[in-house]
Amino acid sequence: MGNYVVALAGNPNTGKTCVFNNLTGSKQQVGNWPGVTVEKKEGDIRYGNRTIRIVDLPGTYSLGAFSEDELVARNYIMSGEADAVINVVDATNLYRNLYLTIQLLEAGADVVVALNMMDEAKKYNIDIDIDSLSKELGVPVISTIASRCIGMDAIIDATIKLDKKNKNRVFTIDYGTEVEKGIEELIVCINKKEELIARYPSRWLAIKLLEADEGIIHDLSRYDYAADILSKAKDLRICLAEELDTKMDSYIIKKRYELIEHIIDKSLFVKEGEEPTTTEKIDSIVTHRIWGLPIFIGIMVLVFAFTFALGEPLEDLVGDGLDAFGEWVESTLAGIGASPIFISFLVDGVIHGLSAVLEIVPLLFLLFLMIGVLEDSGYMARIAYIMDRPMRAIGLHGKAFIPFLLGFGCNVPAIMSTRTLDSHRDRMLAIIANPFISCGARLPVYVLFAKVFFPSHRVLIVISLYLIGILMAVLTTKLFGEKVFKEEDTSFIIELPPYRFPTMRGIFLHMWKSVSAFLKRASTVILSAVIVIWFLSSIPFGVEYASDESVIGKISSFIAPIFKPAGFGTWQATIALISGILAKEVVAGTLGVVYGAGGAELEAVIAQQFTPLSAYSFMVMTLLYAPCIATIGAIRNETKSRKWTFITVAYGFIVAWVLSVLIYQIGTLLGF
Numbered sequence: 001m002g003n004y005v006v007a008l009a010g011n012p013n014t015g016k017t018c019v020f021n022n023l024t025g026s027k028q029q030v031g032n033w034p035g036v037t038v039e040k041k042e043g044d045i046r047y048g049n050r051t052i053r054i055v056d057l058p059g060t061y062s063l064g065a066f067s068e069d070e071l072v073a074r075n076y077i078m079s080g081e082a083d084a085v086i087n088v089v090d091a092t093n094l095y096r097n098l099y100l101t102i103q104l105l106e107a108g109a110d111v112v113v114a115l116n117m118m119d120e121a122k123k124y125n126i127d128i129d130i131d132s133l134s135k136e137l138g139v140p141v142i143s144t145i146a147s148r149c150i151g152m153d154a155i156i157d158a159t160i161k162l163d164k165k166n167k168n169r170v171f172t173i174d175y176g177t178e179v180e181k182g183i184e185e186l187i188v189c190i191n192k193k194e195e196l197i198a199r200y201p202s203r204w205l206a207i208k209l210l211e212a213d214e215g216i217i218h219d220l221s222r223y224d225y226a227a228d229i230l231s232k233a234k235d236l237r238i239c240l241a242e243e244l245d246t247k248m249d250s251y252i253i254k255k256r257y258e259l260i261e262h263i264i265d266k267s268l269f270v271k272e273g274e275e276p277t278t279t280e281k282i283d284s285i286v287t288h289r290i291w292g293l294p295i296f297i298g299i300m301v302l303v304f305a306f307t308f309a310l311g312e313p314l315e316d317l318v319g320d321g322l323d324a325f326g327e328w329v330e331s332t333l334a335g336i337g338a339s340p341i342f343i344s345f346l347v348d349g350v351i352h353g354l355s356a357v358l359e360i361v362p363l364l365f366l367l368f369l370m371i372g373v374l375e376d377s378g379y380m381a382r383i384a385y386i387m388d389r390p391m392r393a394i395g396l397h398g399k400a401f402i403p404f405l406l407g408f409g410c411n412v413p414a415i416m417s418t419r420t421l422d423s424h425r426d427r428m429l430a431i432i433a434n435p436f437i438s439c440g441a442r443l444p445v446y447v448l449f450a451k452v453f454f455p456s457h458r459v460l461i462v463i464s465l466y467l468i469g470i471l472m473a474v475l476t477t478k479l480f481g482e483k484v485f486k487e488e489d490t491s492f493i494i495e496l497p498p499y500r501f502p503t504m505r506g507i508f509l510h511m512w513k514s515v516s517a518f519l520k521r522a523s524t525v526i527l528s529a530v531i532v533i534w535f536l537s538s539i540p541f542g543v544e545y546a547s548d549e550s551v552i553g554k555i556s557s558f559i560a561p562i563f564k565p566a567g568f569g570t571w572q573a574t575i576a577l578i579s580g581i582l583a584k585e586v587v588a589g590t591l592g593v594v595y596g597a598g599g600a601e602l603e604a605v606i607a608q609q610f611t612p613l614s615a616y617s618f619m620v621m622t623l624l625y626a627p628c629i630a631t632i633g634a635i636r637n638e639t640k641s642r643k644w645t646f647i648t649v650a651y652g653f654i655v656a657w658v659l660s661v662l663i664y665q666i667g668t669l670l671g672f
Contacts, residue, residue: 005053005081006159009073009104010088011097012059013381015116018146019088020056021509023156047156055082061096063103064213071215077109078200084159085109088146091121091128092498094268098260101137105171108201112158113141114151120498123278126270133267138171147503172203175255178243182210182236189229196226209233210240211249279498283382292386299374301463307366308459314362315447322358323599326351341538348534348596350527359599361515363447364440368511371408376502380405394474395481396426403430404473407437408466411627414439415634425485431638432480432648433473435627436655438466441584445622448588452603453612461616465623472624472655533579533593552594566621566657567614567664577621583628613672617664624656 010016024043041056057076058069077085087104089097104111113133121128134141140158144151175183186206190196196205208216210233220226237248244251286295326347333343374380387401400421407414411434418430446465450458536552543549548557548571556571556578563569563577572594580587595605610618626649627635636645 003050004047004160005055005083006156007076007082007085008054008056008088009077009085009100010059011061011090011100013378014059014088014090014097015144015146016056016059016088018503018506019086019114019116019144019152019155020054021506022146022149022152023054045156047160052156052160060100062100063107064215074107074215077104077107083110084162085111086114086155086159087111088114088116088144091115091117092124092126094128094264095257095260098263099256102171102173102256102259105137105139106173106207107204108171110162111137111139112155112162113137113139114144114146114155115141116144116146117498118143119145119148120500123498124270126268129267129269133263136263136266147500147506173255173259175207175252178240179210179248179251179255182240183207185236186210186229186233189232193225193229195223196220196229206233207252210237211252212237279378282499286379287382287385289389292382293390296383296386299379301459303367303370303374304463304466305459306370307363308462311363311366312458315359318362319359319599322351323601326599341541344538345531345534348537348593350531350534359444359447361519363443364515365511367440367443368515369507372507372511373502376500376506378499394478396429396477400426400430403434404437404470407434407439410441411435411437411439411631412634415631415638418638425481428485428639428644429477429481431635432644432651433476435631435635435648435652436469436472436476436624438469438623439584441628442587442622444585444588446619448591448603449606449610449615449619452607453610453615461619465619468620468659469623472659476651476655533575533590537594562657563621563660565665566660567617567668568610568621570609572609573618577625580622581626581629584622587622613664613667617660617667620663621656621660624659625653626656627652 008016008020020041020043023045043054043056045052045054055076057073060070060073062070063074063077064070076082085104087101089101101111101113115128115130115133118128130141130143140162142151142155142158144155146152174180183203183206186209187202190200190202190205196202205216209229217230220230240251241248246254286292288295329351330343330347333346383405384401391401403414403418403421405414414434414437415431418427418434421427421430442465443462446462447458450461454461533552536555537550539551548554552575553571556575559578560569560571560574563574572591575594576587576590579590591606592602595602595609597605606615626632632645632649635648636642639645
């Protein structure tokens with residue numbers, strides 16, 4: 001652990017991640033916060049002769065108790081583990097961003113404000129008096145442009161130089177005579193409880209109790225010694241609400257925003273009558289009511305076209321290299337008299353199993369590269385805005401499209417991201433439908449079969465599968481939304497950040513994070529799976545490798561008839577689907593193992609075992625059937641329900657089987 005800890009806090013889309021990447025570079029550690037599935041990012045930097053640990057808190061608009069992200073951020077701030085907090089603030093939207101700043105200061109945190117995107121503020125004709133803003137807040141304010149790595153050293157310098165004499169400084173807001181009197185009454189009671197004052201600042205806790213903060217009330221309700229304080233706070237809330245003719249939480253929020261308005265009046269000036277900004281000009285086109293959706297679809301088509309056009313030669317190069325490597329290993333080991341079983345293990349099991357998966361790495365590099373460009377440019381947020389109207393048609397709002405969008409990368413973080421949705425109904429619908437969204441792990445299967453059977457139309461075939469996944473997610477949301485979950489009226493608020501040129505550093509960090517996660521899975525889960533499959537394909541020893549007489553052949557042969565109506569009722573195809581529950585990438589690897597081939601040899605075998613129609617049916621099955629084990633775990637964790645986890649998995653398999661059978665049977669009738 002570092003001997004000085006700094007927390008990074010800020011709203012989404014303020015450039016907080018860019019600041020974190022600038023400060024820590026590649027020296028990052030990623031995991032989960034204890035007890036929750038929220039991602040935890042840390043990194044160490046050197047400052048003189050000391051080590052500073054940077055902890056990146058989840059992006060949040062407040063320190064309330066409305067989502068797991070907010071609770072994680074608040075609990076960490078209140079724990080006192082951080083010596084200081086760098087609050088990254090969007091200079092183009094002080095009114096919204098300063099609400100979190102005010103809450104951090106009320107919580108007693110030692111704060112340095114990183115006033116980010118100052119270049120964007122200039123484009124919007126916004127002039128900020130930094131000295132005045134610093135004076136009003138009572139903390140250092142540093143001008144930064146994270147996208148160009150400007151101001152990074154300055155914010156670290158300011159953080160280290162925070163006046164330690166002000167450790168007990170309390171930032172206060174005047175909530176009016178009546179409320180202040182109630183706060184003081186609660187403070188007197190709180191100060192009598194040593195257990196409470198050891199955990200929370202007295203004034204902050206009093207205000208939270210008057211706000212009826214669910215997280216705090218739930219925490220205190222576990223202790224008998226806090227019962228009288230909770231009772232008094234409830235009485236005060238009722239009396240003050242009647243006296244002020246408003247709910248206390250609304251009143252306190254209003255008072256905070258009144259202070260923010262005062263600060264902005266003193267510190268911010270906007271020049272009027274200027275030309276529309278570049279962002280406004282672009283948004284007038286890409287978020288247009290009519291043209292926005294076709295433009296989005298066109299962009300996604302271009303992303304896949306670029307990925308395949310540039311990635312196909314690289315994919316062939318990797319495949320040929322792995323084939324040559326396998327042949328070299330086989331001949332070398334045979335030449336030194338190695339055991340045939342050991343040769344089979346390395347060549348048929350490990351090399352052939354992994355080659356069908358590793359061939360796809362160049363395509364993943366390019367795909368995640370393009371996704372990184374869309375994210376860093378600011379276009380990703382527009383997609384949620386554009387999709388609001390279509391999502392309303394199925395009973396959700398545009399913000400619910402974000403988990404679906406993330407599902408194109410991986411369904412696990414996509415399902416985890418549903419916690420940002422405000423209603424239980426929206427979260428459940430997004431979780432149940434998300435496994436139908438085609439993640440990157442399915443891509444090796446699509447590429448393998450499309451290359452063999454549809455070489456001239458690979459892009460269209462792959463896009464059609466993505467569209468089928470989207471369609472099934474939409475129909476699922478509509479079905480469950482109307483038949484199972486009651487309609488709820490939820491508002492839709494999303495931040496549209498200004499457009500900016502993506503930084504190469506940010507794009508490549510995003511790309512490497514995604515691809516390295518894939519490679520890590522290849523070296524652990526996928527490798528383990530193909531070894532197990534090789535072993536089951538080899539026993540009992542003495543039978544022909546990967547034959548229907550092997551253990552795996554007998555197990556799969558028993559199940560295979562289920563898939564015969566879909567056109568691929570072979571035991572090899574069956575075991576590939578079963579193993580895909582471990583990880584979808586394993587489907588292609590398993591085919592390489594059971595057919596004892598890789599690269600061009602595997603493609604030749606598949607061409608003999610499938611027809612174009614059965615191949616497409618198999619790809620649809622791979623798209624829609626049971627999600628991988630990691631996704632199942634995420635569903636269980638987010639729903640907190642075994643029942644809904646089982647329903648989601650079973651429903652997915654039924655939908656996949658029915659649609660695959662329909663495709664094959666109707667296609668056969670039509671003569672395909």
